Amino acid sequence: MTLTAVDDYVEFCVALRKLTGIDLTQYKRPQMERRLRTFYANRGVTRLTDAIPRLRADPAHLEELLDRITINVSQLWRNPEQWDVIHQRLLPELAEAGQLRAWSAGCSYGAEAYTLATLCHLALPGRRVTIQGTDIDKRMVERARLGVFSEEDARSAPQELMNIGFERVPDGWRAKMNLRSMTRFDVGDLLRTQPRPGSFDLILCRNTVIYFAEPIRDELHGRLAEALRPGGYLVIGSTERVAQPSALGLTMQHPFIYRKA
Numbered sequence: 658m659t660l661t662a663v664d665d666y667v668e669f670c671v672a673l674r675k676l677t678g679i680d681l682t683q684y685k686r687p688q689m690e691r692r693l694r695t696f697y698a699n700r701g702v703t704r705l706t707d708a709i710p711r712l713r714a715d716p717a718h719l720e721e722l723l724d725r726i727t728i729n730v731s732q733l734w735r736n737p738e739q740w741d742v743i744h745q746r747l748l749p750e751l752a753e754a755g756q757l758r759a760w761s762a763g764c765s766y767g768a769e770a771y772t773l774a775t776l777c778h779l780a781l782p783g784r785r786v787t788i789q790g791t792d793i794d795k796r797m798v799e800r801a802r803l804g805v806f807s808e809e810d811a812r813s814a815p816q817e818l819m820n821i822g823f824e825r826v827p828d829g830w831r832a833k834m835n836l837r838s839m840t841r842f843d844v845g846d847l848l849r850t851q852p853r854p855g856s857f858d859l860i861l862c863r864n865t866v867i868y869f870a871e872p873i874r875d876e877l878h879g880r881l882a883e884a885l886r887p888g889g890y891l892v893i894g895s896t897e898r899v900a901q902p903s904a905l906g907l908t909m910q911h912p913f914i915y916r917k918a
């Protein structure tokens with residue numbers, strides 16, 4: 658890669674950060690840069706700096722770009738083996754505390770939060786459950802608030818659990834009112850927020866840090882660990898790892914589940 662290419666990437670990141678607060682320099686550079694350059698090459702733009710004036714002037718173009726750089730892939734019961742462990746092992750233990758405060762960090766359009774809400778409805782009857790979802794992508798947060806999912810979103814979901822938590826709507830499913838009342842969705846940048854220490858019993862942060870540069874990922878895991886109460890759980894994606902769990906006061910219970918000491 659030429660020096661010019663390096664410079665125009667960094668300059669573009671600085672401009673985007675000023676405009677949106679999103680700091681692309683914290684994400685794995687090769688993937689992010691490739692995505693950006695392909696996006697602009699398809700529009701006849703070769704130098705990223707040439708794209709900055711349009712970014713500032715055209716909100717629809719900015720939206721389109723954000724759509725390209727935030728990977729929002731999700732589904733209900735994504736990685737069912739993880740949900741089995743959450744349902745069978747974590748929720749019964751967490752139920753002993755009386756209430757459950759959970760956070761879906763990088764929630765996309767809410768599939769993870771509503772999957773958890775369905776299981777809480779089954780495993781924690783009568784308990785107070787609050788599931789907070791946050792995502793950097795405003796459009797995803799707006800979708801999550803609706804709680805509407807396609808047939809494709811439900812492809813890994815057990816039918817009997819879909820019938821418990823969701824009702825049929827044209828072309829898909831909508832989370833029932835009791836699930837929606839457990840959830841709350843807000844726009845939030847994981848790299849710029851620090852919840853109060855000990856505020857959550859359970860944090861799901863799956864398939865989100867894979868896009869972050871490693872030191873940023875490790876720092877984020879540290880902040881998530883701090884946001885857990887003692888005895889609380891952090892669940893990560895099945896292809897991810899916490900680099901130094903013991904340094905964060907975490908012990909691995911499963912390849913993807915960590916308990917705060």
Ligand SMILES: C[S@@+](CC[C@H](N)C(=O)[O-])C[C@H]1O[C@@H](n2cnc3c(N)ncnc32)[C@H](O)[C@@H]1O
Pocket residue numbers: 727728729730731732735762763764765766768769791792793794797845846847848862863864865
């Ligand atoms: C692949 S989705 C994962 C959704 C869900 N956790 C799952 O596993 O199905 C990753 C989400 O992380 C969000 N994201 C990326 N960077 C973020 C940041 N800095 N703060 C909050 N959310 C972020 C993206 O917008 C996207 O919706």
